[in-house]
Amino acid sequence: MNARPYSLTLRDAIRDLSSRVERSAHPLLEVRDVDHVGIVVLTGDRGLAGSFNVNIMKRAQQLMRENANHKLHLVTVGKKGGEFFSRRGADISGRMQGFFNHMEFKHAIELGDMVTSQYLNSTMDRVYLVYNEFKSVIQQQVVVEQLLPIVPDDKDRHDHTEIIFEPNEIEILNAILPKYVNVQLWRVMLESYAAEMAARMTAMENATKNAGELIDSLTLTYNKARQAAITGEILEIVAGAESLK
Numbered sequence: 443m444n445a446r447p448y449s450l451t452l453r454d455a456i457r458d459l460s461s462r463v464e465r466s467a468h469p470l471l472e473v474r475d476v477d478h479v480g481i482v483v484l485t486g487d488r489g490l491a492g493s494f495n496v497n498i499m500k501r502a503q504q505l506m507r508e509n510a511n512h513k514l515h516l517v518t519v520g521k522k523g524g525e526f527f528s529r530r531g532a533d534i535s536g537r538m539q540g541f542f543n544h545m546e547f548k549h550a551i552e553l554g555d556m557v558t559s560q561y562l563n564s565t566m567d568r569v570y571l572v573y574n575e576f577k578s579v580i581q582q583q584v585v586v587e588q589l590l591p592i593v594p595d596d597k598d599r600h601d602h603t604e605i606i607f608e609p610n611e612i613e614i615l616n617a618i619l620p621k622y623v624n625v626q627l628w629r630v631m632l633e634s635y636a637a638e639m640a641a642r643m644t645a646m647e648n649a650t651k652n653a654g655e656l657i658d659s660l661t662l663t664y665n666k667a668r669q670a671a672i673t674g675e676i677l678e679i680v681a682g683a684e685s686l687k
Contacts, residue, residue, distance in 0.1 A: 449629035461594035479512040480566030484573040484634040485523035494641035495522040502572045550628035574637035582637040
């Protein structure tokens with residue numbers, strides 16, 4: 443996944459840069475009182491992927507309970523999450539689904555515009571992402587990550603190496619921050635889709651293995667029953683022959 447090192451490096455650079463300026467320098471950095479919490483939940487459009495979707499929705503519900511004292515707004519990415527939270531009467535302020543098979547960066551831009559606009563107009567004061575991070579074919583990890591406001595580097599400012607920015611920090615942030623949100627969402631969407639495919643492959647492999655074992659067990663049971671029936675018939679024939687003597 444080439445998008446991962448790029449987006450994580452960009453994230454570290456933005457966090458370092460944002461720690462060098464005042465938090466009020468850009469709306470996406472500004473920390474305000476939290477009344478409304480946005481949660482972006484990334485699931486799949488289809489099932490048959492083991493516990494992939496279930497684990498995400500359980501973690502999202504846990505996060506909702508942790509923020510129960512705030513007004514919650516959900517943005518669901520994927521059909522399964524949208525259906526799950528709709529049935530439970532959650533406030534869904536945005537939906538995206540049906541694009542994973544032909545996913546492009548424009549979908550990340552669409553999601554980024556949706557989330558950023560709600561954040562800038564104070565519909566959301568903080569935004570979390572809930573998604574499955576791809577670790578390996580047999581392992582996925584549910585991650586909760588704060589997207590907005592952007593969390594700065596926690597290093598002491600006095601520890602920073604002196605860097606000269608051209609034109610200046612503020613103008614660089616104004617140009618990069620909107621793109622930063624889109625890049626992070628693109629990474630998360632790719633992580634989620636890769637994790638879903640891995641979970642589906644593992645689930646199908648386990649299903650095939652279990653089906654094979656079930657077939658072997660049923661075949662053995664059938665053969666035993668058939669052998670018992672043949673043996674019974676032979677005994678009846680022998681008993682009949684003996685009675686005729």
